[in-house]
């Protein structure tokens with residue numbers, strides 16, 4: 626085999642290599658350029674080998690190498706234009722009329738949803754909203770409500786004392802707000818007090834040291850237990866539905882006389898009896914009663930002229946019943962997987 630033949634054969638293999646070289650992006654295009662048509666590329670090198678070719682084949686060699694050079698330059702030019710039109714296409718692919726990426730909206734906390742519903746329901750029958758501080762005097766939280774020092778009912782509402790003498794506590798109920806309202810308002814009074822309350826409880830699935838209440842108070846002349854019953858009956862039907870029944874069980878609270886616990890038809894079994902209602906068909910939802918005359922007198926309201934009723938409910942308890950949540954701790958853990966379930970319930 627002559628030297629010429631071997632050079633011609635290597636040109637053929639270079640030609641094949643050019644044809645099969647895969648150019649997919651700007652980077653491989655540049656690699657192609659450097660390898661074949663760059664100043665130190667294969668084709669430049671081929672031209673320099675013309676001196677080794679026998680005179681009679683020099684012309685043929687020149688034509689062959691030129692053809693390979695053209696092939697490489699053509700492929701480069703073709704791919705370059707495809708590549709640049711691709712990048713241009715990417716730029717012009719932006720659809721300026723497309724809607725923007727939506728910002729993710731949070732959801733209301735389930736306790737806020739239910740609190741707002743409760744406020745709305747009582748607002749429709751004329752109850753105003755009263756608010757007060759979370760740190761309260763002993764008088765407003767206990768003594769004015771017929772719970773003097775050493776009264777055993779204080780044990781049920783063990784709380785956190787933040788100061789002694791005079792005693793200041795984290796309020797155990799929003800009845801303290803009602804004391805403030807009664808001391809500063811002339812009847813008729815018709816108000817609800819939603820808010821956060823605190824008790825020294827061991828945290829479990831059913832109890833927490835923080836929870837929320839809505840307490841209600843109605844004071845006027847000739848207010849009777851019938852008014853209390855009808856108001857609360859209206860409330861549970863608005864909140865849970867028209868097929869809900871209520872019943873009252875006698876109970877004891879220091880600040881009401883008589884006092885009662887109110888049950889509603891079990892939402893799960895509709896009164897048939899199930900494990901949630903312990904087969905009774907009823908679930909407890911709130912405490913209520915006629916305001917004790919002593920409490921009225923403590924708050925400078927004439928108990929010989931005025932009567933009133935009061936009720937109090939835990940927003941957590943209502944929310945757990947309404948949404949069938951079985952662990953109170955979920956409300957305070959801020960687990961977004963739990964909270965997201967209420968995103969459409971705003």
Ligand SMILES: [Zn+2]
Nearest residue numbers: 891894899902
């Ligand atoms: Zn049941």
